[in-house]
Amino acid sequence: TKYAHKINTDPVKSGKTHKDRANRATVEQVLDPRTMRFLAKIINKGILSRINGCISTGKEANVYHGDSDNDTREYAVKIYKTSILVFKDRERYVDGEYRFRNTKNQSNPRKMVKVWAEKEFRNLKRLYLNGIPCPEPVELRSHVLVMEYLTKGQGQPSPKLRDHPFKDIDEIVHYYHQMLYYMRRMYQECRLVHADLSEYNSIVHQDKLYIIDVSQSVEPEHPMALDFLRMDIKNVNDFFSRKKINVYPERLLFKYITE
Numbered sequence: 001t002k003y004a005h006k007i008n009t010d011p012v013k014s015g016k017t018h019k020d021r022a023n024r025a026t027v028e029q030v031l032d033p034r035t036m037r038f039l040a041k042i043i044n045k046g047i048l049s050r051i052n053g054c055i056s057t058g059k060e061a062n063v064y065h066g067d068s069d070n071d072t073r074e075y076a077v078k079i080y081k082t083s084i085l086v087f088k089d090r091e092r093y094v095d096g097e098y099r100f101r102n103t104k105n106q107s108n109p110r111k112m113v114k115v116w117a118e119k120e121f122r123n124l125k126r127l128y129l130n131g132i133p134c135p136e137p138v139e140l141r142s143h144v145l146v147m148e149y150l151t152k153g154q155g156q157p158s159p160k161l162r163d164h165p166f167k168d169i170d171e172i173v174h175y176y177h178q179m180l181y182y183m184r185r186m187y188q189e190c191r192l193v194h195a196d197l198s199e200y201n202s203i204v205h206q207d208k209l210y211i212i213d214v215s216q217s218v219e220p221e222h223p224m225a226l227d228f229l230r231m232d233i234k235n236v237n238d239f240f241s242r243k244k245i246n247v248y249p250e251r252l253l254f255k256y257i258t259e
């Protein structure tokens, strides 16, 4: 197997063997018993058969690789961390969002991560249903989100835009235009501003740009939405400028996306 450790998602079997200790080491503090129970539910439902290992350890979430004996698909399992440290930074996204305003959860980390996971799931669905390339949303259980894994096969992830080996200038321009087109469609059709768009949160998969990491995305009515959009435009322009192509003025792109 590609991964060093298999995670025991059966809460009944979790004794105190060296294996469990290895599991605990792999999974850090994210997979607490409560999280394990949500994973067990997802596995019992037959959506996944196992969690294989960690794809990414981020600030606010870890992403694991999963697969199923029932199909040949691979899955990405994003598990939000209940750590206090990241909450402050997040408040500005959730505040001012009417979709999540009724939450008296702002001070309860467990409830907060649940809100973010729910946000990501809903935003992902919105992109997916509008035909914007993104991982297919599969299942949500509390702060555990299952989606399609963008892969070249055999667990090999498709590269982030950041790591994509561009063939030539034409290909760079092609992906630049594609990114701008998706930003416009996200805004116009999905009514979403990504709000953390960059070469790190987009993946080149099957010759197309896929948008990921939409938990912080907001609707245009959000008081900061247009500021977030300007940031997104700047990030995208900065990346493609570094690839030595001429980029459009940011003001022009803002108009293209919003009008």
Ligand code: ATP
Binding pocket: 055, 056, 057, 058, 059, 060, 061, 062, 063, 076, 078, 135, 147, 148, 149, 150, 151, 157, 158, 160, 200, 201, 212, 213, 214
């Ligand atoms: P970070 O803090 O590093 O931005 P994050 O917690 O915001 O991470 P994501 O950006 O959603 O989480 O995912 C982290 C990384 O995991 C991505 O950069 C990507 O490499 C990988 N990843 C996430 N989802 C998928 C997916 N569906 N298919 C393939 N790879 C994925």
Ligand code: MN
Binding pocket: 200, 201, 213
């Ligand atoms: Mn990310």
